[in-house]
Amino acid sequence: MYGNAAIGEAAIRAGCQCYFGYPITPQNELTEYMATNLSRRKGCSFVQAESEVSAINMVYGASLAGVRTMTSSSSPGISLKQEGISYLAACELPAVIVNISRGGPGLGSISAAQSDYFQSTRGGGHGDYRTIVLAPSSVQELADLTHRAFDLADRYRIPVIILGDGMLGQMMEPLEFKYDAPSELPVRSDALRGAKGRPSRIVKTFTSRPTELEELNWSLFRRYRLIEKEETTYEIYLVEDAELVVVAFGAAARIAKGAIRNARANGLKVGMFRPITLWPFPYEKISELTQTTKHFLVFEMNMGQMIEDVKLAVEGKREISFYGRPGGVIPTPSEVLRVITRLYYQKGLKTEK
Amino acid sequence: MYGNAAIGEAAIRAGCQCYFGYPITPQNELTEYMATNLSRRKGCSFVQAESEVSAINMVYGASLAGVRTMTSSSSPGISLKQEGISYLAACELPAVIVNISRGGPGLGSISAAQSDYFQSTRGGGHGDYRTIVLAPSSVQELADLTHRAFDLADRYRIPVIILGDGMLGQMMEPLEFKYDAPSELPVRSDALRGAKGRPSRIVKTFTSRPTELEELNWSLFRRYRLIEKEETTYEIYLVEDAELVVVAFGAAARIAKGAIRNARANGLKVGMFRPITLWPFPYEKISELTQTTKHFLVFEMNMGQMIEDVKLAVEGKREISFYGRPGGVIPTPSEVLRVITRLYYQKGLKTEK
Amino acid sequence: MKKVYRRPKSLKRAAFHYCPGCGHSIVHRLLTEVFDEMNIQDKVIGIPPPGCSVFAYHYLDIDMAESAHGRGAAVATGLKRAYPDALVFTYQGDGDLAAIGTAETIHAANRGERITSIFINNAVYGMTGGQMAPTTLSNMKTTTTPYGRDTRLEGYPVRMSEMVALVKGAVYIERTAVNSPANIKKTKKAIRKAFQAQIDDLGYSLVEILSPCPTNWKMNPLESWQWVENEMTKEFPLGLIKDATRTKDSTGKRDAD
Amino acid sequence: MKKVYRRPKSLKRAAFHYCPGCGHSIVHRLLTEVFDEMNIQDKVIGIPPPGCSVFAYHYLDIDMAESAHGRGAAVATGLKRAYPDALVFTYQGDGDLAAIGTAETIHAANRGERITSIFINNAVYGMTGGQMAPTTLSNMKTTTTPYGRDTRLEGYPVRMSEMVALVKGAVYIERTAVNSPANIKKTKKAIRKAFQAQIDDLGYSLVEILSPCPTNWKMNPLESWQWVENEMTKEFPLGLIKDATRTKDSTGKRDAD
Amino acid sequence: MLLEQKTVLVKEMLIKTIFAGFGGQGVLSMGLNLSQAAMSEGKHVTYLPSYGAEVRGGTANCTVAISDEEIASPVASSPDFVVAMNQPSLVRFQNQIQSGGLLFINSSITEPVVSRGDIEVIEVPASDIAEELKSPKSANMVMMGAFSKKTNLVLLSTLIEVLKNTFKTKKMLIDINKKALTAGYDLF
Amino acid sequence: MLLEQKTVLVKEMLIKTIFAGFGGQGVLSMGLNLSQAAMSEGKHVTYLPSYGAEVRGGTANCTVAISDEEIASPVASSPDFVVAMNQPSLVRFQNQIQSGGLLFINSSITEPVVSRGDIEVIEVPASDIAEELKSPKSANMVMMGAFSKKTNLVLLSTLIEVLKNTFKTKKMLIDINKKALTAGYDLF
Amino acid sequence: MKGYIEIDQELCKGCHICIAFCPKDSISPSDKLNANGYSPVRFNSDGDCTGCATCAVVCPDVVIEVYRG
Amino acid sequence: MKGYIEIDQELCKGCHICIAFCPKDSISPSDKLNANGYSPVRFNSDGDCTGCATCAVVCPDVVIEVYRG
Ligand SMILES: Cc1ncc(C[n+]2csc(CCOP(=O)(O)OP(=O)(O)O)c2C)c(N)n1
Ligand SMILES: Cc1ncc(C[n+]2csc(CCOP(=O)(O)OP(=O)(O)O)c2C)c(N)n1
Ligand code: SF4
Ligand code: SF4
Ligand code: SF4
Numbered sequence A, B: 001m002y003g004n005a006a007i008g009e010a011a012i013r014a015g016c017q018c019y020f021g022y023p024i025t026p027q028n029e030l031t032e033y034m035a036t037n038l039s040r041r042k043g044c045s046f047v048q049a050e051s052e053v054s055a056i057n058m059v060y061g062a063s064l065a066g067v068r069t070m071t072s073s074s075s076p077g078i079s080l081k082q083e084g085i086s087y088l089a090a091c092e093l094p095a096v097i098v099n100i101s102r103g104g105p106g107l108g109s110i111s112a113a114q115s116d117y118f119q120s121t122r123g124g125g126h127g128d129y130r131t132i133v134l135a136p137s138s139v140q141e142l143a144d145l146t147h148r149a150f151d152l153a154d155r156y157r158i159p160v161i162i163l164g165d166g167m168l169g170q171m172m173e174p175l176e177f178k179y180d181a182p183s184e185l186p187v188r189s190d191a192l193r194g195a196k197g198r199p200s201r202i203v204k205t206f207t208s209r210p211t212e213l214e215e216l217n218w219s220l221f222r223r224y225r226l227i228e229k230e231e232t233t234y235e236i237y238l239v240e241d242a243e244l245v246v247v248a249f250g251a252a253a254r255i256a257k258g259a260i261r262n263a264r265a266n267g268l269k270v271g272m273f274r275p276i277t278l279w280p281f282p283y284e285k286i287s288e289l290t291q292t293t294k295h296f297l298v299f300e301m302n303m304g305q306m307i308e309d310v311k312l313a314v315e316g317k318r319e320i321s322f323y324g325r326p327g328g329v330i331p332t333p334s335e336v337l338r339v340i341t342r343l344y345y346q347k348g349l350k351t352e353k
Numbered sequence C, D: 001m002k003k004v005y006r007r008p009k010s011l012k013r014a015a016f017h018y019c020p021g022c023g024h025s026i027v028h029r030l031l032t033e034v035f036d037e038m039n040i041q042d043k044v045i046g047i048p049p050p051g052c053s054v055f056a057y058h059y060l061d062i063d064m065a066e067s068a069h070g071r072g073a074a075v076a077t078g079l080k081r082a083y084p085d086a087l088v089f090t091y092q093g094d095g096d097l098a099a100i101g102t103a104e105t106i107h108a109a110n111r112g113e114r115i116t117s118i119f120i121n122n123a124v125y126g127m128t129g130g131q132m133a134p135t136t137l138s139n140m141k142t143t144t145t146p147y148g149r150d151t152r153l154e155g156y157p158v159r160m161s162e163m164v165a166l167v168k169g170a171v172y173i174e175r176t177a178v179n180s181p182a183n184i185k186k187t188k189k190a191i192r193k194a195f196q197a198q199i200d201d202l203g204y205s206l207v208e209i210l211s212p213c214p215t216n217w218k219m220n221p222l223e224s225w226q227w228v229e230n231e232m233t234k235e236f237p238l239g240l241i242k243d244a245t246r247t248k249d250s251t252g253k254r255d256a257d
Numbered sequence E, F: 001m002l003l004e005q006k007t008v009l010v011k012e013m014l015i016k017t018i019f020a021g022f023g024g025q026g027v028l029s030m031g032l033n034l035s036q037a038a039m040s041e042g043k044h045v046t047y048l049p050s051y052g053a054e055v056r057g058g059t060a061n062c063t064v065a066i067s068d069e070e071i072a073s074p075v076a077s078s079p080d081f082v083v084a085m086n087q088p089s090l091v092r093f094q095n096q097i098q099s100g101g102l103l104f105i106n107s108s109i110t111e112p113v114v115s116r117g118d119i120e121v122i123e124v125p126a127s128d129i130a131e132e133l134k135s136p137k138s139a140n141m142v143m144m145g146a147f148s149k150k151t152n153l154v155l156l157s158t159l160i161e162v163l164k165n166t167f168k169t170k171k172m173l174i175d176i177n178k179k180a181l182t183a184g185y186d187l188f
Numbered sequence G, H: 001m002k003g004y005i006e007i008d009q010e011l012c013k014g015c016h017i018c019i020a021f022c023p024k025d026s027i028s029p030s031d032k033l034n035a036n037g038y039s040p041v042r043f044n045s046d047g048d049c050t051g052c053a054t055c056a057v058v059c060p061d062v063v064i065e066v067y068r069g
């Protein structure tokens, strides 16, 4: 199954009831999967919106009604959704937003890139808010993290972004779904469904009293602290004895892994650290690694964005190098291996005896 | 003159020929100033667009034609402009974008806040790009930096963001303009104005060859490095002997200054560091300060955004504390003084003998 | 003596924040009268806009959620699709519905979303201080047309209702005003019909209401009510613009025109 | 013998990337023929969209700049306001102009921007692989309407030109097709008239062109040309939709309708 | 303790005033007048009006800060002086005034029910006096006259100069407002 | 030097193939068939089609990676095998092939002008044979047969199993494609 | 007197719309101010109010209740 | 022969639109492939082409030049 379809099927199995999307390459297969498979499900709804702006606001509407809902797009379309995402975050409305990102800036290229890291993790929209950001690196994980995204969104009443890329969205890999579609679609208890038998409800942020808005911000951030504590996720690979740790996420991480396997075969003690949640970012674990690792290589398919988070974690305790290819160029494992090897010897790191 | 009007007048004196805007509080006086004073100038144009999305794309169009052009908005409207800003950056088109920001996220409050720091400095749009971000802290500086913004935009063919806030936009202060309006409006030589007497020109980023887009990214970043080298600007205030340095920008910085004056009167050795360019951020100077300063207090009218840049600069060498009020709450100098005083004694810093 | 007029049940006991003579609060009252009469207070969900009516939820005693500027029709679409049993309406200003929300409105109407839009046309951006709206009359002065709207540069008053009437999913569109007892009564009737079209599952309904904004028009309340009559209705003629509720059966299979 | 047909001068010598039988390249050719005949090649600036025609600048030998999806009319507005001596046109697909660009198009038209829009209606999103467009016919299968466009859920084919014709700033609107020699010639005439309206400083002009997309319609080229005739023109009748170029003088003072 | 004193010392150089009233009472003009007068006397000045939704309720206010030094914040959470032209303003702002501050009340239309003893309340029948001067609109200038006398923040003559500038072309308005200013000034 | 050798060693477990041709030639099906066959033989597999604007030109390609271990990248910048069903594909991909790799050419419509000596070129008159089988559309399966024989990547029988699954309901198609596969297999 | 009305003096905004539309001149302006700074109108009990409710229909602030009978 | 046409064999995409619209049956399909994988059409010089240019008007790829005289 294609990565894009895997997300769609996983969403349906997670009880996603409403999907709103707008075509854009390289995520069209997801929109099309939902058109084919969600539109005819009982109680479910698929709408091709007139724009990405519309789609995110439809998601907002469906989330108001308490159902699991989702939209997907690619980089330029995600930019258009920023205002809507800020509203979702502000109104504490769960939603899943998939970014199968591509080369930028501008219209860019439709090839895979990771240049939307800042946009996803720092909030491309206005105001102090955060969204959970999940970065899968295989088709299996696209499916698994989609399921997790819906759970997290509901548990913390927060928008969750799945940051994939054109390579993951377009490729096919063996895949197993771990859940069946629920027989009954979930509805949140705080839904707006008419004030029957209860006082009327209001969902809003606007206020003429800044202190009220400040309180909202504080309450959001208390929840964010909780999420940081509970939900930070990462993968480590051969880091125990590693002199050099490559930090990479998503597609770049699987490429790096290939390079590392070869580096190990060559006797280089290289490991990998892969953040699975880009927010909350696993600062602590990286900070821990500074005790055993001599050098870090951050490898991204962009000009260097996650590297700031790595720097924040490392706090100057170890040197950090960067290797990046932006614009939709997909580096090869052997290219990364060359980088690792050169760096390894430059920095005089110890090889396997 | 109101802060908002000061920006408008400065823009006109900088030779701004086209303004495109859409109403939103607290920046309406700027739009209205341009309606009144630009619309009737010879060769100039004022358009109230049908939305912020439209306005930024009109700016893109006017910049194609080689003229000095500008748009303004406030937080939610700036979110809507993110796609357009990414296109401007990608196509290397100069433009000035004013954000008189307000409390967020969501519809938020119309009071002054600084919660759009990440959005401005990390690129709320898609792709690897940067915009110069200028943060004025007085009405005089609103005018001065507006002028500088147009110059920088043209010199580096880059969009420049002026990040103000509702307090600066709404307040009135003595003000002097340092330039007269030019008698002839400037036109860039690379303008699209019809292929008369030269080969036809294309402005675009889209490509099916990622390496082409990669090259664009590299060339942008070479320019960004140059900007970092040449244009980083900041203000320091009583830092020479300071045990504690408050780092603040924009409106927060002037509030902090008031507090610091009082703190000094009380014998506390407190200074202030104010980045004027938020991007490029003055990492180096702060890094230098770590040699003399014991402790940093980052003070922002948000939940903590610039603090990441301060951390990146300090690299764990000194402790950093944070004080922030989000949502449009405007802290008072005496409140900040209390924070400074408490912190000062907590950290056991030395007072004036 | 018998009480023959009292506050509607669905209207909360709060003082309106609107300016004296403003039409918004009249429309609020009419909405709640309709809710009471149709007994739908507990089924209705309202989407107020950024705009002078942003605080509508302080007055209407029903479920409500704020929307981003111009996106009411998209938010209502999502809500209605997720929960079709609700009666969903947007409340939108002319800046909201006819400028930034043009695309959302036209396409929700075209899809025949079973929602209702209450569209307050006061010829200006009220909330933000009186800027030009798409519906601002020719030569009218506003803060962004300080010399009067110059149609050569700033365009013409947009007749959004007529435009929306062209799409087939829109089944009921009427333009009314709240500047006289008779017009107010007609407005109420139109609101009722619009909700009925939604209840009957026919498609999109829209009531455009010409509404005085004395503050930004710089008139006293009565002058502003008269100005609606004497100036606005010339550009925006009152009356039924489209009614396909009878030719369209509830399966929606038959076309609306 | 005399050469009676040769490649237009303004058309670059590049191989089109379009599918066999596609209408885009015909329109490109017609544009360049008009540029040559009107001798405006060095005054024209074109704004191509994201869409199959994103690479139009590889073919038209004029100044061109890409625009964000749907924002052609806004970009053209900015460009024309900044440099009124240019002749500015947007080239837009039906997804671009009639979905995401609805608001930009209507409001640029309403302001009477002196620009021209060439609107390629091929009833699908071509570039992205054949999804439903606002203009997709009822019951038509696309990749996002795999069971056929269900008008009850997905709305009706939108007649954008008729809608734009309602605003006064639009002075010339015609719908043509590029599926036969006669229609192709009419299309060229319409394009010429549209640019003439701009040269005469009258207002906004729009030519909607029904254009075959054999690939996404899953037909061979000839079938697709016939389908334009037999199916599309039923929903989108060809002909002049609005011509206010004669009633409007160039000061723009007189109203267009 | 020492700390507190020093703080107050420094603060004395900075005076913040809030003017508040109904939309039509010209409270923003009062603030503007004071600002311009202070500026022309060579002071640092900031002026900050209320804006946006706040305006909708029919009330308005503005804050003027005057100092010999750079002004940190144009906002006054505890103003030195408050001028309340109507009842709601009185209610809203009286508790914010700094201890030892002055509260000016338009006593013609406001009941001076003030609940604290650490401020001085100055009753100015501004509307009545303006009425007497046959110029009900200049109640604000009557108040400004009284304000200038009691606070000594700026000279009456400077205020009059500013007026002349503001109404450059409208001689009649200058005269009537000057009269109002003087009437207020001479009250005390 | 040692380093290089080791690298090659590890890489041998990973085989990447690019299938390329005109839109109508069924190159994506070839890739899908191979992928499914390899999967059912218990291998790690990734399949990556070309997409988007690339498709517009009338050509298509896809990449299949097969390995005993996790696959790092589904992209092949230097594939082990290339199957070129037409001339433009041959031109585009022949220089990318890994030294020692195999290049399959649909020799019925392609001129095997190959400019390097470090790869093996296998000419398969796939279109002609398919024509002979009266099924011009199954040239791709003829090629797959030859590919499976020459590369030994997957068993012919597995490919046939996959076919059966793909065309579950269309018995006729199974037969004809099976015939084509076998004809290609038996060529060498 | 066939009817009478009650006007909430605190919430009336003194817009005088009711005065303009009352067919019986039964409502008059006042110049006292309420806490919100508006001059609420008052009912003329000596007029001939018919309880027609026109005033309530037009009152933007819904501050009039009408009695008839 | 009143006219003739030249067809760029490398750029023709074999869409056969010209064949459908030529009033004189002067264009025929072919089955040779060009480098882009399309089968370009060819001119029947033995037909009675009038040089009417209809084929050029409809050709989507602008690969026909027409001669008459
Ligand atoms: C994205 C965005 N842009 C602008 C605004 C500012 N804004 C708030 S309301 C409004 C328009 C008000 O006019 P209208 O819709 O006509 O409503 P009215 O106040 O006249 O009832 C605007 C532009 C906003 N909140 N969000
Ligand atoms: C903001 C944004 N959303 C979506 C896209 C993806 N996209 C590119 S072209 C296109 C539409 C193509 O359809 P149309 O406008 O009808 O042109 P056609 O290809 O049919 O000529 C879309 C949705 C994009 N580039 N940018
Ligand atoms: S500004 Fe106009 S629309 Fe807004 S409340 Fe006042 S009168 Fe009503
Ligand atoms: S997909 Fe359709 S519109 Fe696009 S080039 Fe092919 S035929 Fe033309
Ligand atoms: S009920 Fe009728 S008559 Fe009585 S006060 Fe009201 S409008 Fe006048």
Ligand code: SF4
Binding pocket: G007, G011, G012, G013, G014, G015, G016, G017, G018, G019, G040, G041, G058, G059, G060, G061, G062, G063, G064
């Ligand atoms: S209409 Fe209502 S608010 Fe206005 S004056 Fe009459 S009672 Fe008061």
Ligand code: SF4
Binding pocket: H003, H004, H005, H021, H022, H023, H024, H025, H026, H027, H048, H049, H050, H051, H052, H053, H054, H055, H056, H066
């Ligand atoms: S010129 Fe006319 S007759 Fe000759 S080939 Fe072309 S269409 Fe046929």
Ligand code: SF4
Binding pocket: H007, H011, H012, H013, H014, H015, H016, H017, H018, H019, H040, H041, H058, H059, H060, H061, H062, H063, H064
């Ligand atoms: S119409 Fe043109 S491209 Fe098509 S077959 Fe004829 S010559 Fe070739």
Ligand SMILES: [Mg+2]
Binding pocket: C093, C094, C095, C120, C121, C122, C123, C124, C125, C126, C133
């Ligand atoms: Mg309005």
Ligand SMILES: [Mg+2]
Binding pocket: D093, D094, D095, D120, D121, D122, D123, D124, D125, D126, D133
């Ligand atoms: Mg299309």
